[in-house]
Amino acid sequence: MVQTNPLSEAAFEDVVMAALAACPLYTARDASHFDAATLLDAEQLWDFVEATQPKELAKLHKQFPDAPREALAAHVTGLIQKRGTLEVLRNGVSFSGINLQLVYFRPAAGGNQEHQARYEGNRFAVMRQVHFSTRTPDQSADVATLLNGLPVVSVELKNHFTNQNVQHAIAQYRRRDKNEPFWKRCLVHFAVD
Numbered sequence: 442m443v444q445t446n447p448l449s450e451a452a453f454e455d456v457v458m459a460a461l462a463a464c465p466l467y468t469a470r471d472a473s474h475f476d477a478a479t480l481l482d483a484e485q486l487w488d489f490v491e492a493t494q495p496k497e498l499a500k501l502h503k504q505f506p507d508a509p510r511e512a513l514a515a516h517v518t519g520l521i522q523k524r525g526t527l528e529v530l531r532n533g534v535s536f537s538g539i540n541l542q543l544v545y546f547r548p549a550a551g552g553n554q555e556h557q558a559r560y561e562g563n564r565f566a567v568m569r570q571v572h573f574s575t576r577t578p579d580q581s582a583d584v585a586t587l588l589n590g591l592p593v594v595s596v597e598l599k600n601h602f603t604n605q606n607v608q609h610a611i612a613q614y615r616r617r618d619k620n621e622p623f624w625k626r627c628l629v630h631f632a633v634d
Contacts, residue, residue, distance in 0.1 A: 486590030
């Protein structure tokens with residue numbers, strides 16, 4: 442077994458991932474679940490819709506019997522490209538007579554048990570070394586958090602013990618191709634040391 446230098450950037454990633462994964466809100470997911478073409482964790486998106494909106498899922502199965510998961514991922518990706526992540530999170534998506542919410546916000550009052558259950562069905566995930574580009578597949582974000590399969594936060598980590606700090610993380614973000622859809626897909630990007 443290869444041991445990581447406890448002062449390396451990889452060790453810092455380990456600590457951040459372990460802290461987030463220990464929180465009951467997050468599930469640690471392997472970055473292999475993230476598809477750089479759709480910019481989604483389609484499995485998490487499917488699981489969220491299945492748990493919170495079974496009637497709409499039945500419509501999806503009926504209209505796209507051969508590949509409902511792929512249809513969901515493709516339609517959500519297309520609508521996010523047109524309208525942006527925040528807008529589809531706020532207002533949901535509609536296609537082919539299927540109306541889906543991509544997140545449920547905390548109910549204002551505690552009386553609606555169905556809405557409360559849907560809110561509790563939200564799925565947060567944290568991933569490490571997320572490869573986000575089909576043009577430059579070697580590039581990755583150190584850590585990303587996802588909400589119901591959609592990336593919402595990217596984090597670039599740097600470590601003083603390797604002579605890097607937050608300014609190096611900012612510079613790394615600035616060197617990246619601003620036209621990569623991933624940067625617009627996330628709601629916020631953090632440079633951390």
